[in-house]
Amino acid sequence: MTVKIDTLLHESRRFAPTPEFAAQTAATPDLYTDAQKDPATFWADQARNLLHWHKPFTKTLDWTNPPFAKWFEDGELNVAYNCLDRHVLAGNGDRVALYFEGEPGDSRSYTYAELTTEVKKAANVLLGLGVTAGDRVAVYLPMIPEAVISMLAVARIGAVHSVIFGGFSAESLRSRIDDANAVLVITADGGYRKGKISALKPAVDAALQSNDSSVKNVLVVKRTGQDVQWNDRDVWWSDAMETASPEHEAESFPAENPLFILYTSGTTGAPKGILHTSGGYLTQNAFTHQNVFDLKPETDVYWCTADVGWITGHSYVVYGPLANGATQVLYEGTPDSPHTGRWWEIIEKYKVSILYTAPTAIRTFMKLGRQIPQKFDLSSLRVLGSVGEPINPEAWMWYREVIGSNLTPIVDTWWQTETGSIMVSALAGLTETKPGAAQVPVPGITIDVLDDDGQHVGHGNGGLLVVTQPWPAMLRGIWGDPERFKETYWDKFEGTTGAKDGPLYFAGDGARLDHDGDIWLLGRVDDVMNVSGHRLSTAEIESSLVAHSLTAEAAVVGAADETTGQAVVAFVVIKFSQAEIASHEDIVGILRAHVAQQIGAIARPRDIYIVDELPKTRSGKIMRRLLRDAAEGRDVGDVTTLADTMVMNTITSQMKK
Numbered sequence: 001m002t003v004k005i006d007t008l009l010h011e012s013r014r015f016a017p018t019p020e021f022a023a024q025t026a027a028t029p030d031l032y033t034d035a036q037k038d039p040a041t042f043w044a045d046q047a048r049n050l051l052h053w054h055k056p057f058t059k060t061l062d063w064t065n066p067p068f069a070k071w072f073e074d075g076e077l078n079v080a081y082n083c084l085d086r087h088v089l090a091g092n093g094d095r096v097a098l099y100f101e102g103e104p105g106d107s108r109s110y111t112y113a114e115l116t117t118e119v120k121k122a123a124n125v126l127l128g129l130g131v132t133a134g135d136r137v138a139v140y141l142p143m144i145p146e147a148v149i150s151m152l153a154v155a156r157i158g159a160v161h162s163v164i165f166g167g168f169s170a171e172s173l174r175s176r177i178d179d180a181n182a183v184l185v186i187t188a189d190g191g192y193r194k195g196k197i198s199a200l201k202p203a204v205d206a207a208l209q210s211n212d213s214s215v216k217n218v219l220v221v222k223r224t225g226q227d228v229q230w231n232d233r234d235v236w237w238s239d240a241m242e243t244a245s246p247e248h249e250a251e252s253f254p255a256e257n258p259l260f261i262l263y264t265s266g267t268t269g270a271p272k273g274i275l276h277t278s279g280g281y282l283t284q285n286a287f288t289h290q291n292v293f294d295l296k297p298e299t300d301v302y303w304c305t306a307d308v309g310w311i312t313g314h315s316y317v318v319y320g321p322l323a324n325g326a327t328q329v330l331y332e333g334t335p336d337s338p339h340t341g342r343w344w345e346i347i348e349k350y351k352v353s354i355l356y357t358a359p360t361a362i363r364t365f366m367k368l369g370r371q372i373p374q375k376f377d378l379s380s381l382r383v384l385g386s387v388g389e390p391i392n393p394e395a396w397m398w399y400r401e402v403i404g405s406n407l408t409p410i411v412d413t414w415w416q417t418e419t420g421s422i423m424v425s426a427l428a429g430l431t432e433t434k435p436g437a438a439q440v441p442v443p444g445i446t447i448d449v450l451d452d453d454g455q456h457v458g459h460g461n462g463g464l465l466v467v468t469q470p471w472p473a474m475l476r477g478i479w480g481d482p483e484r485f486k487e488t489y490w491d492k493f494e495g496t497t498g499a500k501d502g503p504l505y506f507a508g509d510g511a512r513l514d515h516d517g518d519i520w521l522l523g524r525v526d527d528v529m530n531v532s533g534h535r536l537s538t539a540e541i542e543s544s545l546v547a548h549s550l551t552a553e554a555a556v557v558g559a560a561d562e563t564t565g566q567a568v569v570a571f572v573v574i575k576f577s578q579a580e581i582a583s584h585e586d587i588v589g590i591l592r593a594h595v596a597q598q599i600g601a602i603a604r605p606r607d608i609y610i611v612d613e614l615p616k617t618r619s620g621k622i623m624r625r626l627l628r629d630a631a632e633g634r635d636v637g638d639v640t641t642l643a644d645t646m647v648m649n650t651i652t653s654q655m656k657k
């Protein structure tokens with residue numbers, strides 16, 4: 001971490017929005033002053049201005065029982081109505097909501113009127129299958145319009161969606177279905193990825209094989225057309241939609257009605273179901289989407305490349321943009337299929353003006369070379385965004401120069417599944433940006449950087465990032481586990497001087513304040529890895545590795561990786577009885593495949609080292625810090641607390657084999 005701080009200290013480049021850009025932005029510095037005066041009133045104003053309330057709220061924030069917040073509690077709204085019907089009623093029914101681009105090159109678009117009709121029909125399909133308000137619906141789909149339609153249809157009837165990324169395995173799917181007691185799964189036969197069909201339905205069939213789950217039906221979208229196994233509980237999406245009525249009146253639900261659960265990795269083995277509710281979540285997403293990206297819904301074409309299986313897809317593909325009546329691109333595939341210029345081709349085709357993506361993608365394009373994007377007309381771009389991991393100044397500059405014609409503002413947005421919305425970011429039209437810094441809390445959000453004792457670290461110093469006041473889109477809890485919610489996020493600073501004015505939300509990230517007080521993110525401080533902007537838990541992968549009959553012990557670390565930010569590196573001790581049975585190479589192959597099968601391909605370790613022993617303290621705690629040093633090719637740090645100080649020598653020599 002010290003190395004990183006040193007580099008950041010030398011970054012002195014500054015980029016203000018051009019005068020032309022600044023002149024046309026709707027955001028004004030008043031946003032900050034108003035929000036500072038009274039954050040709750042500020043958010044109440046945003047909620048009233050940006051959303052339609054079936055029943056207006058009179059109470060803004062209830063923080064009497066922290067950490068359980070209630071925002072706009074006595075108000076009622078319908079989230080889908082806010083994203084759809086009201087735009088049609090306002091005369092914008094003909095505006096394109098979605099330009100869908102399939103990986104094989106097929107495309108279709110939906111106007112707001114068309115999308116509203118589809119969602120109404122899908123809502124009727126759900127009701128017809130017996131889904132009612134409060135029920136949980138699992139969504140396991142590729143990036144196709146039906147994913148957006150499903151989420152909005154679930155929201156429309158007051159049910160709760162749990163979207164599971166298509167890269168997760170049958171086992172991960174099953175554990176998420178069970179944890180939430182989902183009554184329905186919406187899936188597809190498959191999707192297209194990297195030029196191939198990637199099947200989804202078989203994973204659902206495997207997950208539900210034992211017939212003892214809470215799931216009553218599986219709704220299946222036909223995307224790829226390959227043969228699928230068919231069960232009594234299965235219903236074709238197209239059959240159900242064909243006969244569904246296009247009439248559905250959106251009922252209102254309380255602002256605190258659960259909207260979705262999204263599972264994310266924590267420091268322990270089991271993923272946590274992060275719970276988000278309706279009114280506050282939608283308010284902050286509409287606000288940040290509009291002001292961070294300087295959105296002009298009448299003219300912009302926005303593209304967020306995230307999958308709906310992650311929080312970015314929830315907040316900045318579905319809810320924020322659609323609440324704002326934006327026109328956006330939805331792309332099914334990977335950036336390099338069928339050719340490495342695919343993204344730039346899409347930007348040229350749809351004249352994308354706002355692009356929101358992750359540093360891993362930018363670094364991958366950097367490696368491929370600027371000659372690829374330079375073949376395309378990217379002049380429509382006017383704002384670029386980054387999310388998911390720290391963006392190094394070099395990648396930031398490349399993004400600006402090569403993709404943004406050396407002109408476009410770049411907003412580096414820090415937030416999390418738990419925060420629901422962007423928390424720290426420049427505002428495209430207002431902020432003078434610094435390459436590599438997330439910079440300032442968005443208006444209405446209060447952030448601090450503290451030391452372990454809860455003391456403010458002061459400008460020029462590093463510490464732990466906290467949120468000091470409740471915010472509208474904050475998680476309302478961990479599904480079914482209020483204790484874990486408190487412990488994970490709120491106990492860290494309890495009793496410290498920093499918490500004297502109320503509980504502090506501990507984000508799990510290290511950060512540094514520069515001499516202007518701007519925030520630079522330094523990565524996770526816990527046992528959570530960030531691989532290509534996706535969160536993975538060391539504990540979860542370790543428990544998968546030790547579940548295999550070959551493995552006696554395992555330790556997993558996130559090691560720095562030039563492209564993906566971090567990469568999963570595992571150290572395993574093989575059971576004595578198994579050690580001679582297979583070659584090291586075979587064992588590594590077996591274990592990598594095992595993790596992919598248990599958790600999903602995204603968790604497959606990049607490297608697995610077979611070692612005789614793991615470095616442990618005298619009390620038996622694995623010292624991952626030393627393994628990280630070894631995995632990153634550094635000299636191994638202080639080993640004096642190890643029970644056996646020689647063990648790291650053995651490990652590093654075994655890694656070379």
Ligand code: PRX
Nearest residue numbers: 387388389390412413414415416417521535
């Ligand atoms: O470590 C931070 C990193 O991603 C984590 C949150 O991961 P997840 O819940 O999957 O959400 C990712 C998309 C919002 C954070 O704790 N992170 C996210 N954005 C940034 C970031 N790190 C540095 N800079 C960012 N802009």
